[in-house]
Amino acid sequence: MRVGLRGLTTRGRSFLAAAVAAAISAGILGEKDLLRVAVLLAVLPLLAALYVGRSRYKLACHRSLEPHRVPVGATARVVLRLQNMSRLPTGTLLLEDRLPYALGSRPRVVLERLGAHQASSVAYTVRADVRGRYEVGPLVVRMTDPFGLCELTRAFPGTDRLTVVPQVVPLPSVRLPGEYAGSGESRARSVAVHGEDDAATREYRRGDDLRRVHWKSTARTGELMVRREEQPWESRATVLLDTRAYGHQGDGPTASFEWAVSAAASIAVHLRQAGYKLRLVTGAGADVDATEGAGDGLLLDQLAEVRLDQRVEITTLVQHVRQRSDGGLIIGLFGSLSTAEAELLAGLRANGATCVCFLLDSSAWLNLPTPARAEADQAHDTAALALLQSGWRVIGVDHGGRLPALWPQAGRGSQGFALRAAMAETVAGGVR
Numbered sequence: 001m002r003v004g005l006r007g008l009t010t011r012g013r014s015f016l017a018a019a020v021a022a023a024i025s026a027g028i029l030g031e032k033d034l035l036r037v038a039v040l041l042a043v044l045p046l047l048a049a050l051y052v053g054r055s056r057y058k059l060a061c062h063r064s065l066e067p068h069r070v071p072v073g074a075t076a077r078v079v080l081r082l083q084n085m086s087r088l089p090t091g092t093l094l095l096e097d098r099l100p101y102a103l104g105s106r107p108r109v110v111l112e113r114l115g116a117h118q119a120s121s122v123a124y125t126v127r128a129d130v131r132g133r134y135e136v137g138p139l140v141v142r143m144t145d146p147f148g149l150c151e152l153t154r155a156f157p158g159t160d161r162l163t164v165v166p167q168v169v170p171l172p173s174v175r176l177p178g179e180y181a182g183s184g185e186s187r188a189r190s191v192a193v194h195g196e197d198d199a200a201t202r203e204y205r206r207g208d209d210l211r212r213v214h215w216k217s218t219a220r221t222g223e224l225m226v227r228r229e230e231q232p233w234e235s236r237a238t239v240l241l242d243t244r245a246y247g248h249q250g251d252g253p254t255a256s257f258e259w260a261v262s263a264a265a266s267i268a269v270h271l272r273q274a275g276y277k278l279r280l281v282t283g284a285g286a287d288v289d290a291t292e293g294a295g296d297g298l299l300l301d302q303l304a305e306v307r308l309d310q311r312v313e314i315t316t317l318v319q320h321v322r323q324r325s326d327g328g329l330i331i332g333l334f335g336s337l338s339t340a341e342a343e344l345l346a347g348l349r350a351n352g353a354t355c356v357c358f359l360l361d362s363s364a365w366l367n368l369p370t371p372a373r374a375e376a377d378q379a380h381d382t383a384a385l386a387l388l389q390s391g392w393r394v395i396g397v398d399h400g401g402r403l404p405a406l407w408p409q410a411g412r413g414s415q416g417f418a419l420r421a422a423m424a425e426t427v428a429g430g431v432r
Helices: 002-006 010-029 032-055 215-221 256-273 295-305 314-322 339-349 370-389 403-410 414-430
Strands: 059-066 069-071 075-084 093-097 108-111 119-127 132-136 139-144 151-155 160-165 191-194 201-203 225-227 230-233 236-241 277-282 287-290 329-334 354-360 393-397
Touching (some): 032 151, 059 139, 236 256, 256 277, 256 329, 256 354, 256 403, 277 295, 339 354
Parallel strands (some): 236 277
Antiparallel strands (some): 132 160
């Protein structure tokens, strides 16, 4: 009752004020009929407060989100189911689901009446053009009596999380460098080679059987080495995402960094479908091993929240990759690089890894004057040449470039090497 009195509307308070005025006038004039009117005016808002306050705690709400993970630009459907748990019908209900600004305006729905133990469902759609994780809810319900004398607001604590992941585009099938295929097919395979004396060795680890010590390798290296009785040949790939804030330009969904994030998601999903054991490394320190069945979800969830970082440097990125580097294919998506930063990336070739770089000319995402444009192009070409000389395969990316059209350049073969040589010659001629 006390809660209901606090929810009296302006109309309800006016009724109480009129009841007090009528009661005073009835006492002064001695009019019993006027006193009856005062009692009626006072009872109506009190009954409304009692009615609304009682039904306030007899509502149940359930929200369902379909689906919980959507790509940028797609829509998700939110279904709200409200049930009246009491034996009394409700008055008019105004439903308002709280949403972050990125998901649009807050939806408002009016339910005229819910009978005893009756349930009703309403649905609306949300759309996000910016990736991230968003809280949907809580639901706010405004309840009022049929006369509009009392109104109460209740917020249900339950929320749901919507994950907006980068857009994944399908890529053409291309045979990539660094893969191991057993029968010449383009799809990567995992093959185990068995033999009586597989000469592959590794450093001794605590717990290894001493009967597996390979004495020739031990004598040659000066360290205790053990024989690998079974050496797996697997297609491994590492997708490296550059998150340096000064390496990217532009704002919002059309920024160069958003192109890189979407490309990283597309490449990662494509390689997993091709049978690669995939690893995702970002400059912010994220290191995701997507070898399990739910690997796509792990990758996309990680990329949904990745952000630019002012503190990230190329040296940090190289260190993160080399902490668990075991060869295979490395595909890097980099923003603008200096010559010194491009030379630092040569350290990733130390373990015999095949390295492919999608080098974004992030200055192309800005409208620069002609002298600044020429300077930015020269810096981009110089960094590309430094990468080429260190053994990287470089694929230049300009504003408006489409990943499916650029992806075949990552494939191996005479055409790819010819393209690399032509690019090196062009860049070298441009920086003389």
